[in-house]
Amino acid sequence: MSLLFSIQSLLSLFAFFIIICYLYFSNNNNNNNNKSKSTKSTTTSTSSPILRNYPLLGTLPQFIQNRHRFLDWATEILASSPTNTLTFCRPGGIRGVSTANPLVIEYILKTNFRNYPKGPRFTSYLHDFLGQGIFNSDSHLWKLQRKTASFEFNTKSLRNFAADNVEFELQSRLLPLLHNSSHTPTPIDLQDLLERFAFDNVCKLAFNVDPKCLSLSSQHSEKNHSVVGAEFMQAFEDAAMLSAGRFMYAVPNLWRLKKRFNIGSENRLRESIKTVHDFADRIIRSRLVGRDGSGLGSDLLSRFITNGHDSPEFLRDIVISFILAGRDTTSSALSWFFWVLASRPDVERSILEELEGVRVRYGKCVRDAYSLEELREMNYLHAAITESMRLYPPVPMDEKESLEEDVLPDGTFVGKGWFVSYNTYATGRMESVWGKDCMVFVPERWLENGMFRAENAFQYPIFHAGPRICLGKDMAYIQMKAIAASVIERFVVEIVEKDKPPTPLLSLTLRMKEGLMVRVKKRC
Numbered sequence: 001m002s003l004l005f006s007i008q009s010l011l012s013l014f015a016f017f018i019i020i021c022y023l024y025f026s027n028n029n030n031n032n033n034n035k036s037k038s039t040k041s042t043t044t045s046t047s048s049p050i051l052r053n054y055p056l057l058g059t060l061p062q063f064i065q066n067r068h069r070f071l072d073w074a075t076e077i078l079a080s081s082p083t084n085t086l087t088f089c090r091p092g093g094i095r096g097v098s099t100a101n102p103l104v105i106e107y108i109l110k111t112n113f114r115n116y117p118k119g120p121r122f123t124s125y126l127h128d129f130l131g132q133g134i135f136n137s138d139s140h141l142w143k144l145q146r147k148t149a150s151f152e153f154n155t156k157s158l159r160n161f162a163a164d165n166v167e168f169e170l171q172s173r174l175l176p177l178l179h180n181s182s183h184t185p186t187p188i189d190l191q192d193l194l195e196r197f198a199f200d201n202v203c204k205l206a207f208n209v210d211p212k213c214l215s216l217s218s219q220h221s222e223k224n225h226s227v228v229g230a231e232f233m234q235a236f237e238d239a240a241m242l243s244a245g246r247f248m249y250a251v252p253n254l255w256r257l258k259k260r261f262n263i264g265s266e267n268r269l270r271e272s273i274k275t276v277h278d279f280a281d282r283i284i285r286s287r288l289v290g291r292d293g294s295g296l297g298s299d300l301l302s303r304f305i306t307n308g309h310d311s312p313e314f315l316r317d318i319v320i321s322f323i324l325a326g327r328d329t330t331s332s333a334l335s336w337f338f339w340v341l342a343s344r345p346d347v348e349r350s351i352l353e354e355l356e357g358v359r360v361r362y363g364k365c366v367r368d369a370y371s372l373e374e375l376r377e378m379n380y381l382h383a384a385i386t387e388s389m390r391l392y393p394p395v396p397m398d399e400k401e402s403l404e405e406d407v408l409p410d411g412t413f414v415g416k417g418w419f420v421s422y423n424t425y426a427t428g429r430m431e432s433v434w435g436k437d438c439m440v441f442v443p444e445r446w447l448e449n450g451m452f453r454a455e456n457a458f459q460y461p462i463f464h465a466g467p468r469i470c471l472g473k474d475m476a477y478i479q480m481k482a483i484a485a486s487v488i489e490r491f492v493v494e495i496v497e498k499d500k501p502p503t504p505l506l507s508l509t510l511r512m513k514e515g516l517m518v519r520v521k522k523r524c
């Protein structure tokens, strides 16, 4: 094994050297190529006052220097580019484009959608974990799953099933847990609770299994039953983190070598994927046995089986993709929302006034659960959550691969096989898009005569946009509004270190590195 590690280190060093040389020469070549193909694209990539190409190392030193504040750094360099688009080279000589320009985003996500699939590079990194599930497939396989899933997501029965699950998790787990916590001075990690909530919830939606991860945090009687669920959640978390880690290698294909010899992170990834797949396979097999109707319910797995899909592997890929898509997104959005709200008592007051208005209109008291209709009437809360996601998007960046050479609407040249990424975090903070107060939290920018007014989806690509727009958007808002409304009207949430902004942890979603430690007090 130690021989393998030595070989691995030598190979890494050698590959690193080759890449540095390659970066240097390819940057020079490409700048020359760009000059002949499109003058605008070279201007955007090289005239930026902040992004610099160093001899031999290209942009690598700046990247290393700014790694701890990667998203803010990327925002600064995109803001300094005249078209908010940049062309650059990643380690390994992989060339591509990053943008925060809504016109370009519209072009890649909708107008020329066909030329910008996820592509083989992206999908191969996640294939071991996600197979060919909706989140990790292109063309006909994606279309097939999208068609069934979007039909089901629009059914009233699935919406009601999802809303009932949220209500159950809220009333029987989250609120009692916060209630207990309000009696002690010990802080709790709100991000962790919200992640457990979202995981329980999406597992119920995907295959009607309750892993009871949130009940683990409380001294509840369900504790013993939730150990298997907690193992599943931990394995899922590890598999997602380690799969995302494949994108971060300085030597791009090193993970393939590690996988070949089953060492280091690839060994851990294999183990965690096995735990996730075994768990899912057991449920799928039992559900296929009962497909005469007795074992099928309202969850997505049952719906795909009812629609005639019976390959266990295909069903597993679908279920896992849905869990991944719905898992950390709402918890990320809500964690940042509660953090922002703690410094804006004026916004909190407006939310409380709105909630009181809804309660009075429907003759309800504070302990009553809100119906779907009542949640939909909460325009100000909707605007506040939307505004918080503008500044802290749960999916801060997304990436496609170009099938053919192309020129983007702002004149930037794109080569065949280049990555084309849009930076949601930066787009939400562009002065050119949002005006002078782009860095200020202003829920009112989303309201017209008190009613929520959505912006152009390409200016606000938080939920993606175009044919691949997020399927869970409405469901996510229902979940986030139900949690926010119930928590805010019952508790005062105090952030333990409110003067220290949380450190963003960049994986597939935007999480807080140290969690969100809070103390809750009952609201009078």
Ligand code: HEM
Residues within 6 Å of the ligand: 134, 135, 146, 202, 205, 321, 322, 323, 325, 326, 327, 329, 330, 333, 394, 395, 398, 399, 461, 462, 463, 464, 467, 468, 469, 470, 471, 472, 473, 475, 476
């Ligand atoms: C605040 C919460 C959420 C945000 C910000 C969000 C955002 C996104 C984004 C950016 C994508 C595109 C990802 C890509 O293609 O690379 C996406 C896709 C998707 N989302 Fe969400 N999402 C949220 C919640 C949910 C929930 C709760 C579900 C339901 C389980 C869900 C289901 C999906 C699915 C199935 C896709 C794949 C769509 C496709 O490729 O056709 N999302 N979402």
